Every structure is written in structure tokens, then in C-alpha cells.
Amino acid sequence: MNGSQFDMAAERPGRPLTGGICQPGFHRRHRMAGMVLLSALLLAGIVAGGILLGDSRVATHLDIRNAAPSLEYPFGTDWLGRDMLARTLKGLTLSLAIGLITATASVGIALVLGLMAATLGKTVDSCISWLIDLFLSLPHLVTIILISFSLGGGVKGVIVGVALTHWPSLARIIRAEILQLRSAEFVLTSRKLGRSRWWVATRHMLPHLVPQLYVGFVLLFPHAILHEAGVTFLGFGLSPQQPAIGIILSEAMRYLSAGIWWLAFFPGLSLLIMVRAFDVLGDNLRRLIDPHSAHE
Amino acid sequence: MRLEACNIGYRYEQGPWVLRGVNLDLNSGEVVGLAGPSGYGKTTLGRILAGYGQPAEGGVRLDGEPLPQTGYCPVQLIFQHPESAVNPRWRMRDILREGGSPGAEVCGELGLRPEWLGRWPNELSGGELQRFCVARALTAQTRFLIADEMTTMLDAVTQAQIWQAVLKFSRRHELGILVISHDQNLLKRLCTRVVDLVELNRGSCS
Numbered sequence: 001m002n003g004s005q006f007d008m009a010a011e012r013p014g015r016p017l018t019g020g021i022c023q024p025g026f027h028r029r030h031r032m033a034g035m036v037l038l039s040a041l042l043l044a045g046i047v048a049g050g051i052l053l054g055d056s057r058v059a060t061h062l063d064i065r066n067a068a069p070s071l072e073y074p075f076g077t078d079w080l081g082r083d084m085l086a087r088t089l090k091g092l093t094l095s096l097a098i099g100l101i102t103a104t105a106s107v108g109i110a111l112v113l114g115l116m117a118a119t120l121g122k123t124v125d126s127c128i129s130w131l132i133d134l135f136l137s138l139p140h141l142v143t144i145i146l147i148s149f150s151l152g153g154g155v156k157g158v159i160v161g162v163a164l165t166h167w168p169s170l171a172r173i174i175r176a177e178i179l180q181l182r183s184a185e186f187v188l189t190s191r192k193l194g195r196s197r198w199w200v201a202t203r204h205m206l207p208h209l210v211p212q213l214y215v216g217f218v219l220l221f222p223h224a225i226l227h228e229a230g231v232t233f234l235g236f237g238l239s240p241q242q243p244a245i246g247i248i249l250s251e252a253m254r255y256l257s258a259g260i261w262w263l264a265f266f267p268g269l270s271l272l273i274m275v276r277a278f279d280v281l282g283d284n285l286r287r288l289i290d291p292h293s294a295h296e
Numbered sequence: 297m298r299l300e301a302c303n304i305g306y307r308y309e310q311g312p313w314v315l316r317g318v319n320l321d322l323n324s325g326e327v328v329g330l331a332g333p334s335g336y337g338k339t340t341l342g343r344i345l346a347g348y349g350q351p352a353e354g355g356v357r358l359d360g361e362p363l364p365q366t367g368y369c370p371v372q373l374i375f376q377h378p379e380s381a382v383n384p385r386w387r388m389r390d391i392l393r394e395g396g397s398p399g400a401e402v403c404g405e406l407g408l409r410p411e412w413l414g415r416w417p418n419e420l421s422g423g424e425l426q427r428f429c430v431a432r433a434l435t436a437q438t439r440f441l442i443a444d445e446m447t448t449m450l451d452a453v454t455q456a457q458i459w460q461a462v463l464k465f466s467r468r469h470e471l472g473i474l475v476i477s478h479d480q481n482l483l484k485r486l487c488t489r490v491v492d493l494v495e496l497n498r499g500s501c502s
Contacts, residue, residue, distance in 0.1 A: 185381045193395030194368030207385045
């Protein structure tokens with residue numbers, strides 16, 4: 001076998017069919033990588049801004065209250081003279097942190113329950129499926145308010161509330177994926193080719209689950225942030241002294257009719273841009289990783 | 297070596313018997329054809345023989361012993377559709393070497409090209425993929441090959457090339473082959489004897 005044409009060293013890299021077919025594809029992959037980098041930079045910028053900006057920018061300055069957007073205060077100031085740009089950045093950073101924790105926790109719960117449902121037999125499967133149906137049949141917001149309220153609100157209440165409500169759809173996907181993989185021909189063949197259960201699980205099944213987990217995470221993230229803002233807006237979430245987007249938006253409602261539009265407009269727009277940046281990041285990263293789009 | 301199906305019976309849940317009282321034996325170096333109309337359980341029998349399914353009655357014996365449940369199975373099955381028999385997230389190089397390294401000789405005879413090794417499965421055609429599936433199963437440890445409609449979806453030239461490579465390997469390594477096919481001409485050309493599942497499957501009501 002050694003020295004044959006099937007040695008690694010003898011391999012030639014895949015020859016492109018024609019330059020005309022392959023060339024635009026490379027450009028598209030470059031563009032995807034560019035979008036990923038851009039979104040990541042934007043998100044990193046928000047976090048850096050939120051952490052690096054001192055508290056002096058959000059201190060009360062009664063002499064400049066209700067200032068319209070200007071070069072010095074791009075997002076304007078509120079009725080206490082606090083800089084809205086600094087408040088927005090701090091709020092988004094808090095939202096990002098909460099989103100990160102809740103999305104990770106949700107994915108963890110989904111993975112464990114999905115695995116258990118697919119591997120531990122019929123009784124466990126029907127129990128977990130029933131639990132999934134139960135959580136899916138209740139509106140998220142109602143469940144989050146219930147959980148957050150019973151835990152006394154605050155950061156802990158919001159995190160537990162969002163984490164405990166966002167796992168069911170992903171758990172169902174993971175359960176279905178494992179059930180399908182277990183009977184896949186390439187998995188059965190691998191066992192007959194002498195590979196152990198553990199080897200098959202880590203080398204064949206895990207690479208199919210990781211993108212599901214990853215896409216699930218990325219889809220959960222903006223959802224978690226929006227629900228955090230929503231539940232805080234309704235008054236069941238974070239406490240008013242925390243610079244959260246939900247707090248900012250609910251306070252701004254009182255000033256909208258007075259013509260102070262920038263209190264709601266810029267923080268709301270920033271929230272939208274951040275969520276979109278996450279979507280773009282996730283979608284492009286998935287397409288870069290997936291072999292089915294390797295030739296794009 | 298000798299692969300025997302002893303009094304095999306198979307049915308889904310409590311449904312009617314698909315197979316009943318089927319006896320079949322296959323010796324090393326022998327090429328046996330298995331014919332039969334669609335839906336008579338040819339594939340089911342092939343899967344049972346390779347250990348992919350458990351019969352409701354009877355059993356498969358390899359030199360008098362049951363098939364090993366773990367480790368490399370000396371009876372390898374080739375599926376009709378190679379697309380689902382390879383992991384779409386693996387490169388061809390890893391797929392080819394999953395069960396050990398197939399010899400360069402058989403890879404060459406099957407017409408595998410070195411530049412295919414770095415590709416993903418969706419970058420190869422069905423015929424190219426099937427050659428990889430055949431090569432993957434033809435390691436020195438394989439004693440019997442169950443070819444379930446192995447070349448049915450291929451053109452005549454590819455079909456001839458793959459079968460020539462497999463028959464050469466069979467002569468070199470005393471490999472026993474069960475050819476499952478609808479194609480009477482193919483069976484006549486390849487096999488030392490052809491058995492008809494309709495005659496074997498006497499116990500079944502169908």
C-alpha cells in the first residue's frame with residue numbers, strides 16, 4: 001500500500017473545473033467571511049463601549065436635560081440630562097450578557113433533554129415530549145413573567161425565566177436528529193466496520209448535532225434579548241436603576257407624546273441592529289461551515 | 297469459511313411473515329445470485345445475513361458461530377444507494393479508510409482517482425460514490441460481501457468495471473459474494489449458481 005497513488009502525499013489538490021465556474025464562488029465565501037467579521041466587530045464594539053464608558057456620562061446633569069441629538073450627544077439626553085448613547089450602550093451590553101447566559105443555558109437544557117428522549121427508551125421519550133408540548137403550548141411571555149415574578153424579578157428572575165422557556169423547540173430538533181442518525185445507513189455501516197458506539201457517537205453523530213446546537217444558539221440569542229427587553233418593559237423584569245434597553249424603552253413611552261422622540265428611537269433602533277447583526281453572523285458562519293455550501 | 301442462513305423467519309411486529317424457513321449457504325470464493333420479484337424480501341434477507349437486522353426465527357451462522365456483534369464484521373453489505381451510506385460531513389479520504397485501509401490494487405481497479413479523496417460526498421456522482429463504498433468494504437478482513445443491487449443505478453461501463461474489480465478481489469482473497477439483483481443477465485454472467493427467493497421462501501404465505 002505504501003508508495004501507492006493513494007498515499008496522502010501523492011494527492012493533488014482538487015482541480016477547478018473551469019475558472020469561470022469557481023471564481024464567483026470564492027468571492028461569495030469571501031463576502032460571507034467579511035459579513036461575519038463585520039457583525040462580530042459591531043457586537044464587540046457595543047460591549048467595549050458599554051464597559052469602557054464611565055459612569056460620568058450617565059450621571060445627572062440637570063442643565064442639559066431633554067437635549068435633542070447633537071454632535072456632542074448623538075442620541076440626545078433624557079429628562080435627567082443623562083447621555084442616551086452611553087445608556088444605550090450600557091443597556092445593550094447588559095442585554096448581550098443576559099442573552100449569552102440564557103441562550104447557553106437553554107441550549108444545555110435542550111441538549112440534555114433531547115439526548116435523553118432519543119436514547120433512554122419510550123417512557124422517558126413520552127415524558128419529555130409531553131414536557132416539550134406543555135412549554136410550547138404556553139406563550140413565552142406569560143411563562144417568563146410567571147417565573148420571573150415568582151423569583152422576585154431582577155437579573156436572576158429574567159435569566160431563569162428566559163432560559164426555562166426557550167429550550168423546547170431546540171430539544172425537539174435534537175431528539176429528531178438523533179433518532180434519524182441512529183438509523184442512518186452510514187451509522188449502521190460504521191458499526192459493521194468495527195467502530196465502537198462511542199466512536200460512532202463522537203465522529204458521526206456529533207458533527208451533525210453541532211451545527212444544530214450552534215444554529216439553535218444563534219436563533220435563541222436575539223429571541224432571549226427581545227424577551228428580556230419585553231418583560232422588563234412590562235415591569236416584571238430588571239429593576240429601574242439598571243441601564244437595560246427594556247427600562248429605557250418603557251420610560252421613554254411617557255415622553256413620546258411630549259415630542260422627545262429620540263429617547264425611544266435610538267435605543268430601539270440599536271436593539272434592532274444588534275439582533276440583526278447576530279442573525280447575519282449566525283447565518284453566514286453556518287454557511288461557511290456546512291459542506292453542502294462548500295462549493296458556493 | 298461458510299456463511300449459513302438457518303431457517304430464517306422475519307416479520308414486522310405481529311404482521312404476516314415476510315420470510316419463513318429460509319435456508320441459504322454461501323462458501324468462500326463462491327458467487328451466488330439471489331433473484332426474486334420486488335417486495336419478496338431480498339433486501340431484508342441481505343440485511344439479516346450481514347447482521348443489520350435480527351430475524352424473528354432462526355439465525356445466521358459463520359462457520360457455525362453467530363455473527364460478531366462488535367468489531368469488524370466479516371460479512372459486509374453494500375447498499376443500493378451510496379448517497380445515504382456515506383457521512384455527508386466527511387471527506388472521501390476518511391470515508392474510504394473507516395474500516396481499515398483498502399489495498400491500492402483494488403482502489404486502482406475500481407477506478408478511484410486520487411484527487412477525489414479530498415472532496416466531499418456531494419461533490420461526487422452516484423457511480424463515483426458507489427466505488428468508494430465498494431472499496432471501503434473490500435479490506436482483507438472481509439470474508440463475505442452482500443451486494444444488494446450494488447450496480448443497478450449505474451451505466452453499463454461503470455457496472456462492468458466495478459464487477460470486474462470485485463471478482464478479481466474475490467479470486468485473490470477467496471471472498472464469497474451474494475449478488476442480489478433483478479437483472480437476470482447480470483446474474484447469469486457473474487454467478488456460479490442462482491437461487492430464487494420464491495422457491496427458498498416456501499414457508500411464507502405470500
